[in-house]
Amino acid sequence: MFRSRVVTLGVAALVLTACGGGGGEQPQKKTELTLYNDKGAWTKYFDEMGALSKQSIGLGMKPTGYTDSAQYQAFIKASFRTDVKPDLFTWQTGGMLEEIVRQKQVAETTDIWQQAIQAGDLSKDLQPYYTIGGKQYCVPMNVAYWGMFYNKKIFDKYGLEAPETWDDLIKVADTLKKNNVKAFYHTSVLFSFVWFEQLLAGSDPDLYDRLSTGQAKYTDPGVVQVMEKWKSLIDAGYFINPGDKTDPGDVLKNGKAAMVSFGTWFNTSMTQRDLKAGEDYDFFVIPNVNPALPKTSMIFESGPLCSLTKGADPAANKKYLQWWTTAEAQEKWATSRGDVSANPKVSIADKALGTVTKDAGSGKYRLVNRYFEATPPPVLTAALDGFGKFVTEPGSYKEVLDTIQKAADEYWSTHQ
Structure with a gap:
């Protein structure tokens, strides 16, 4: 199974021992690196x-992509104990990165970050997401800002425009409902958390942050109210069947739902379907539920590209990670996928995404760490299961919150 270039399992989806210190670096031995990732569709x-890096720095890269997140994580963790090890691998920030850093499995990249920030290739705003114990680990494989992709032809057909307020969004959903069009996509697997994070961040981002650090409970009134709001949207008939297995890219293209909430990386799904931004589809920032908030809350994520502490060729791994942050590499990476970039020097061709990227970098929005990264892994597991149950049984929300809180109590009783 692990020999294949793309491992499809069907459900959805370093450097020196201490980069900043100590002994001399060993010379590069490899001419091609393996990159294991959980993005099989991006092969x-x-x-x-890999072709560009071979030409640019004499170091190629061969990807092995998974589409099942759980199987991928299991493989990477197993590689810590076996001889089947990736040179490079993708991961998540937050608790998942901290977990494997604490196990001393991830190579430090502090000096890469220092050089990249000085060169203007990485922003200091990203650094905290990659900092554990005062040191940096991995580099940004990508960044993404979350909002709403929408089928522009459906909007045009019914005279709809991108909403500026939450009330506007509900009016759009009501108009679509009257015309027998489902407004929103949602799912019971993996991305079951999307509407929870959006509604909570758009209602009370401070509560969202406290929840992620154990300073608030899932049974607190503000969280319960968010679940009730979510339930009211489901009860209103705005969503498609959460058990629908249609790829969300096809959902939007075919009009099964008029709107899909995802990170800017979803733009790749649109370009892969030969759809044109501004003509076939477009993107807007989701308005706050609470209009009194001083800034619009925008969900943000950044996916790390990492290497192991005991990699086969630390010098080659480091060379590749350094190159990955450069404008040359990021221009290719962003342009080929029609996405945004972690490198501030890279211009974004898509007008809507370019505006969002510029505004997010200027402080216009309150950036909120994506729930998947902000939540400790044991709590996240319980939450994904719980939200998956909720979207199919909306009346179960109190039971779901109680179950998630039990997992949170257990986790935070042993973690500060």
């Missing part, structure tokens, strides 16, 4: 990056 783009 084409990883291949293009």
Whole structure:
């Protein structure tokens, strides 16, 4: 199974021992690196990056992509104990990265960050997401800002415009409902958390942050109210069947739902379907539920590209990670996928995404760490299961919150 270039399992989806210190670096031995990732659909783009890196720095890269997140994580963790080890691998920030850093499995990248920030290739705003114990680990494989992709032809057909307030969004949903069009996509697997994070961050982002650090409970009134709001949207008939297995890219293209909430990386799904931004589809920032908030809350994520502490060729791994942050590499990476970039020097061709990227970098929005990264892994597991149950049984929300809180109590009783 692990020999294949793309491992499809069907459900959805370093450097020196201490980069900043100590002994001399060993010379590079490898001419091609393996990059294991949980983005099997992006194999084409990883291949293009491997060809460019071979030409640019004499170091190629061969991707092995998974589409099942749980199987991928199991493989990476197993590689810590076996001889089947990736040179490079993708991961998540937050608790999942901290977990494997504490196990001393991830190579430090502090000096790469220092050099990249000085060169203007990485922003200091990203650094905290990669900092554990005062040191940096991995580099940004990608960044993404979350909002709403919408089928522009459906909007045009019914005279709809991108909403500026939450009330506007509900009016759009009501108009679509009257015309027998489902407004929103949601799912009971993996991305079951999307509407929870959006509603909570757009209602009370401080509560959202406290929840992620154990300073608030899932049974607190503000969280209960968010679940009731979510339930009211489901009860209103705005969503498609959460058990629908149609790829969300096809959901939007075919009009099964008029709107899909995802990170800017979803733009790749649109370009893969030969759809044109501004003509076939477009993107808007989701308005706050609470209009009194001083800034619009925007969900943000950044996916790390990492290497192991005991990699086969630390010098080659480091060379590749350094190159990945450069404008040359990021221009190719962003342009090929039609996405945004972690490198501030890279211009974004898509007008809507370019505006969002510029505004997010200027402080216009309150950036909120994506729930998947902000939540400790044991709590996240319980929450994903709980939200998956909720979207199919909306009346179970209190039971779901109680179950998630039990997992949170257990976790935070042993973690500060």
